Amino acid sequence: MDKWLTEIQALPVWKNWDNSIVLITFASLVLWISWRLLYSRLYILTEKTRVDWDNLLLHALQTPVTVLIWCWPASISVGLLLDDMVESELNWLLTLKQMLFILCFIWVFLRLIHNIEQHVLSTKKRDETTVQAIAKIARLAFILTGLLSLMQTFGLSLSGLLTFGGVGGLVVGFAAKDLLSNFFGGLMIYFDRPFKVGDWIRSPDRNIEGTVERIGWRMTIIRTFDKRPLYVPNAVFSHIVVENPSRMLNRRIYETIGLRYDDAEKVSRIIQDVKTMLETHPDIDASQTLIVNFNAFGPSSLDFFIYTFTKTVNWIKYHEVKQDILLRVMTIIHQHDADIAYPTQILKLEPESSGSSEGHVFHPQG
Template sequence: MIGEMMSVLNNWIKGFGVLSEGWRVGIVVFALVLGTATVAYIASHVIAALERRFAKTDTIWDDAALHAVRAPVVAFVWLQGVYWAAEVAHHYSSAEIFRANSVLLEFGFIFIIVWGLLRVIRQVEAILVSPVKMKKPMDYTTVNAISKISRAVVIITAVLIAMQSLGYSVSGVLAFGGVGGIAVGFAAKDLLANFFGGFIIHLDRPFKVGDWIRSPDRNIEGTVEQIGWRLTTIRTFDKRPLYVPNATFTTIAVENPSRMTNRRIYETIGIRYADVSQMATIVADIRSMLEKHEDIDNTQTLIVNFLAFSHSSLDIMVYAFTKTTQWVRFHEVKQDVLLKISNVIENHGGQVAFPTQTIHFGDERLPAWSDEDQSGESDRGETGDEHPEETTSADSASHNKSNRSKRARSRRYDTQAGDVGEQSLDGGDGD
């Protein structure tokens, strides 16, 4: 049909008898290219006008479809116009390059179809994860995985169709791929393991982009930035990128703190043994304060109890959950809770305990045959003292006086009046 149209146009120009055949062919080709440019310009503006009109409607899918097909439609117009111009040139020329017009047209058509489908997939993906366009946007990781699979299917199908257009048998290619896939599988088992690991991540969704994850089995902790088919990119808290092969996540435990519902306050607070009489009221007031605290979730477990007699304190266990899960806000709430607990203890005349030691000294009197006495006796034996009884009495009195003075100093400097240690010393005197 194109040849007949070109023959009519050529004969019409030839009837003027002015131009040669080469000039006539050039004018026809120029007219086709100019017409193609005009049609492409009109098509682009028509689609743009439709986009502006449909943008006023509530439906968002028509906007996405028009935006996706706008460029491929313009490309198709140019492909068809250039093909016609090449056919005209081939009609009056025997150049080898023009014999590939049909093959190039088929490849161009396949490319435009694939391009249009990829643009549609991209637009749909952007809409599904957009909180502006969707009331309940879908999970980005899931949508991204489906988008990648869809693009892979489109590209593989296009490659097979293109090979079929070149004269290759698709069944033979598939058979070769089945045989060669065994060798490729053994040679690239790690690559395939990472590929299927990524597929499992997209399928099970233990985490998604933007989640904070960590593993107790490996030194992995940070925010997920990208989940690829081979690697998962994690930004650690010191702002360094960490690239983890996807196969790793199939063999390790992964914790996802981003999905926590609350953060926990778990503290053990000790008060002095001298405040044991106020323990019940202190515990009750702390529990009441937590129940009334606006940032504590009372629907979760809340425990405030006297826990144990520790070495130097009476321990109180405080166990509660905050409403917020944000790290910074959690520490602000925890600080407020601890300060209020301290105020409750002080209001009851108590104090927060700290590690202390109390030393008890015995109060036995030394017998007359102490080491000093024995040394005195030996001295007397050597010197031949004639009055041993007088010497022994004087030494014993001096020694007992020294011991009483040491005990008084120990009691005066090591303990204070009213302490448990002071009471123990007084009780053991027997005076």
């Protein structure tokens, strides 16, 4: 045993390996300092440009390049040390270097995709759902590419791997059909775009109504109007009817108003003035259907209806416009010395005594 240790200590590696590793480490330090100086200079230059893509790319490169500068020479140092100590060829060191390069390459693109996604969403010029869908698909594509490259680095045959993946995918598909149905349901939402993040949606088939907060690969999060989160699997949207009120072009005002029977001769003039008011109202879309007509003889009123559309689709603004319309209608009715009818009843009281032939009629109001 002592003789074996003596022979190991007499090897040239124990005399020179420390100098080689120190030199590599020093070179890594110099390279890292150079990269920091170059990054600072490039950062100043990119800040002066009008485009933002160079900033996003430079930020994506910062950390992966730094990791590569330190880890790549470290793997070389480990190779120098162990290659002299062990007589067999260490192919795993070459594999480690290739893995490091592939991982850093994928890391750069994932950071770049994230930066671009956040930049596009911050500008608010693109549809949020579409941007997130494209970013997720791009991440998935690069991750799969990286995994296949790593497997090939380990010596696995891609053709055999793909064949096995086809058979294995069939088995996994049967075992996780619900998960896959949710995944493809998410793809359907992304490509068909029946709704997007921020839309108010509801389903007549299910008790689903609220604002879409997030569309994931497996489920969609909807915030109901009483502020409760609703988690809906994406597969549900493939077989239910979804209504999207957020995409309405107009909101409808449909009201029936009753006039007193005593104001029968004033009905036509009131209807004409109300129609003129609606046609000139700044918040009413006169290009849409606009109807003001006498509609029915009610039990205690002469009914006419208003059917028109507002320009706004905002729920709060719509009710403000509707309130203004109804107040103006009431003002027009009063200008014609008429009034809005309210339920009345006429009671006929029969005389109690047979000798009296005169009846009494009572007209209560209210």
